[in-house]
Amino acid sequence: MELSPTAIALIGLILAAWTLGAAAIILRSSRKLRRLDALRTSVRRMSKLLDEAPAVPLLVRADGRVEAPEKLAGWLGLDKKPQYLSELAGGQGKGLSPEQLEQLSDAIKATQKSAAPFRMAITPPGSKRSLALRGSLADPAVSPGGSAQVWIFDFSESEAELSELREEATRAKGDFAALVGLIEAAPMPMWFRGPDARLRLVNRAYVEAVDAEDAEQVVSKQIELIEEIDGLGPAQIAQQAAQQGLAAERIVPATTHGQRRSYRVSDLPLGSEGVAGYAIDIEEMEQQAREFRAFREAQRAMLDQLSLGVAQFDASQKLVFANKPFLRQFDLSFGAITDALPFDRFLSDAREKRRTPEVRDFPAWRAEHLAWFGTRDTQEEAWPLPGGVHLRIVAQPMPDGGLVLIAEDRTEQLALSATRDTLLRTRTATLDSLFEALAVFAPDGSLQLWNRSFAGTWGLDEDELDSHPSADQLLKLIAPNLARPARAKVIGEIIRAATLDRQEKGGRIELADGRTLEFAGVPLPDGNGLLTVLDITDSQKAENALRERNIALEEADAVKARFLANMSYEFRTPLTSIGGFAELIQSGAAGEVSDQLKEYTDAILESVGRLTEQVENVLDLSQSEAGLLPLNLERVELLPFVTEVVRSREKAILDGGLSLDLRGNAGGSIEADKRQLGRAIGNLLDNAIGATGEGGKILVDIARGKSGARIVISDNGSGMENEELSRALDGMRAKEDGSLERRQGLGIPLARQLVEAHGGTLTLQSEKGAGTTAMIRLP
Structure with missing residues (x-):
């Protein structure tokens, strides 16, 4: 069994206290010894008798055989001298009891294995004789082979008591010396305080911890390792422990070798002798504890971000942790963790909240789940809850006897699975109902999926496709049905491009029966390739x-x-x-x-x-539509040019009783054919003059920007509806009786053609009763 440093220190201090007590007893017995000085001569004479003191040796060999005098049989009430250790228990009130024999056998075995001495006192059943046993490993000169030597003393005689006292005093001195050496070599600081709580003894580790020269300097200057806590120094705390007779233990910081570290300090009262103390460096333990707490907090924070519910129950079946999804799934408050909710109570509360499956015998069901704590295997169950909720429960036993419970809400997943099944059936039905023939090929070229039209389109038997042939096998089946069988390799290239090269390609092929098929390969997101085939015979015709x-x-x-x-x-x-x-x-x-x-x-x-x-308009219009209209381009100043075109219509404007407003900035010029562009603007002006009644107004606005020139011609005449506007672009307009008549001849269509010949656009906007606006945009 391994002992912790704290346990070793405690044992050492107890041995020290015991040794100090033994030393005190020896000192108290010194007076008796002085009285016996007068008898020293008599003692020498009786040394022979002391050698024959009432003590019986017992030699126990490794095989269980014993060597002992006949006197031992008499002391134990046995009929004969024992030959084996087991014969020390004679039964029927003779010898040792079975319990005493077992205790002695265990002690002897331990001595034989570890050479550790032992002591014990026994009183044989039915005897008033008290025996003291002192065991140790026998000297090889006495008995080699790992034998144990046991001395049995009869405490009934006073000489035995004196001999035991002398032996214990000698042993106490040796133990004290060993203990002092142990304390001096201990890796932890240790000290001893007198009744006045002043330091009297410190070990080497203490001296090094306070950076002193030696122990004498520490004791003389009373250099303390531990700092004050709440106004109390270490000497005061030790004195309080001595007064109360209780050990004082605490964790305090201290500075050693220039570093701030944590120590577990213990003060152990030794009666009136003083107080012993020791300090164990637990900085690494504290650091590990801090790291563990940080790791646990980070882990629990991470678990709170999961969609899975996670809860942990300790070995006593109490809830110690639950993340937010788990609390939400089972409608638990955070108080369930602080109150350490038991597992059986958790199941009962979950049942009341309809968070467990409906079962006929709930107590038996609960007992079955409580048995999860006693198993080593992971348990997994599906919990269909009322309301259509489905939970997947996983119970993972922990090495410490606890249990981790994982709850996964699979409601949406099951719904998606059902939706997926529905979509697959819908997809199959949709594919089968398509006029287009479809087939899906895996990356290895095997046929995975096809619709009903696929086999008929290629003239194949559906049974030939049920074996999911490869692309090469499928091409061998298709080739005889082609007008040119060698063209089957083109289909293979399309399939290969869609599956391996992830490229979309298409082509056409003719069948032997005169049909023409158009096919294409399309790469699918899942790595497969889609082959679409369409019979275009009719569309080809x-x-x-x-x-x-x-x-x-x-x-x-x-x-x-x-x-x-x-x-x-x-x-x-x-x-x-x-x-x-x-x-x-x-x-x-x-x-x-x-x-x-x-x-x-x-x-x-x-x-x-x-x-x-009109004849020229017809000729120009026909040439423009054919793209043959000649243009003589030159640099034209826009404002003077448009002004000249407007003045050529001055008589018509005055005769119609109209007003005209010409706006524009000088300086703008474009590349244009003056004659053709002037005809286009003039036709639009003629259209505006003809559509505007007496008293009306015509606006001509000229602007030149970075993107080109803009000429706007608007009037507030009768205007046109959308249908009439589209007809105007074709040179027709509707009469009141519904028939069509020419509206300014071919002016508007010709104007559009002439503007477009210059690389520009002509747009018309009109509203019935509000007028018409024509906008020319030129580059």
């Missing part, structure tokens, strides 16, 4: 038809462009002739021109001009 129709439309558009070009040329020639003849008539070359004839020729010239403009 439709695409071919649309392509042919597009070619026909392009040819028709080209015919239209050529027609418009020819038409505008054919129109210009007669219009030029009509205009020329009208001007000749108006100039009087054909005779005198009357007022009525002049009015007719003016109407002819106006119509010719309008028709010429």
Whole structure:
């Protein structure tokens, strides 16, 4: 058995106290010894008799055989001399009792093993004789082989008492010397105080702890190791311990070798002799205790952050810790920990709060769970609670006899599992209902999942897919159904790209039956690859038809462009002739021109001009749509340019009774074709003039910024609705009777085309009854 430093120190101090007491007894007996000095001569004469004092030797060998005189049998009331140690108990009131024999046997065995001496006193049953036994390891000269030598003294005679006193005094001196050596060599500071509580003896560890030169210096200067506590010095505390007759123990700080350390100090009263003391350095223990407390607090703080409920019960089945999730799960207050709630009470309270499963025999169920403390195996149970809550309970026995209880709320997990199952069934049903054929391949290329359309699309038997073939095996089954069997490797490359390379690729392939399939490989987040297959035979036919129709439309558009070009040329020639003849008539070359004839020729010239403009608009519009409109770009100062365009409409503005507000800053310029851009702005102005009644107002705002130029033309005329606005962009507007008529001809569509030809945009905003705003943005 290992003894702690404290226990060793206590034993040493008790032996010291005993030795000091023995020394006191010897001193008190010195007077008797002085009286016996006169008998010294008689004692010498009786030395022979002292050698034959009433003591019986007993030699016990390692095998249990004994050697003893016949006198021992007489003392023990035995019929014959014992040969073995077990024969010392003769039975029927003779010899030693079984208990005494067992005690003696244990002491002898301990001496034989450790060479430790022993003492004991016994009185044989039925005898008034008191025997003292002193055992030790026999000298090898007497009996080799680990024998034990036991001296048995008869305390019935006074000479035996004197001999025992002398022996005990001698032994006390030896023990005292050994104890002094032990104290001096002790690694802990030890000291002895007299009745006046002053230091009288200190060991080497004490001297080193207070950095003194030697023990004499410590005693002479009364150098204390321990500091005052609450105004009481160490001498005062020792004196109080002596007065009360009780040991005083405390933990105090002290400075040794320049370091602040913690000591457990004990003061042990030794009666009237004084007080012994010792100090054990427990700084490492305190540090470990602080670290353990910090670790435990950190561990419990960490457990509070878990979603799992954790509780700890000690060996007495009382609650010593529970984290916040556990308290919440079982509706416990923090007082349950401070009150050390018993485990059986915890189960009962949990049942009342409907936190345990519904069982028929709750006392038996509780007793079964109390048995968890006596098992070594981990216990695990599922607790379905009322209200749909499901707990997973794990009970982990601890080495100290306690139990750690872990409660995991699996309600959401089970709900998610049920949802997952539902989703899997829904996924399967969804995949099977898709028109598109799908298949999922694992990273190793094996077929994992497919829908009903997959086998039919590739012309395969569903039984061939039930074995989850690899991609290579699947391609061998598909190849005969292809128009070109060698193209099957393309499908393998797509599958490999989706599963291994994690790349999305696609392709098309034709089957032997004339169908066309479009397929693609898509990498999935779980590492698998998805192969999607779609029968595009019908869409391919439709695409071919649309392509042919597009070619026909392009040819028709080209015919239209050529027609418009020819038409505008054919129109210009007669219009030029009509205009020329009208001007000749108006100039009087054909005779005198009357007022009525002049009015007719003016109407002819106006119509010719309008028709010429429309023909040019049609030609420019067709060229713009074809991307063939020529532009003669030059640097144009924006404000003078727009002012000139506005002034060209001055007569129409005045005739309509309108007012016009032109705003803008000088200095802004852009790259533009003056003729084409002027036509676009002029068409928008014409549209605003035509849509605004008498007294109306037209605003033209010009701005130049970092992103480009902006020209806004707005009016407060009749305005248009959304549908009418979209039609205006196509050059049409609705009459009151619902029919469509031209609104300023092709002005707005042509203006949009001309602006877009300059890289700009034209936007229109209009509100019925409020007016229209056109905004041109140019780079």
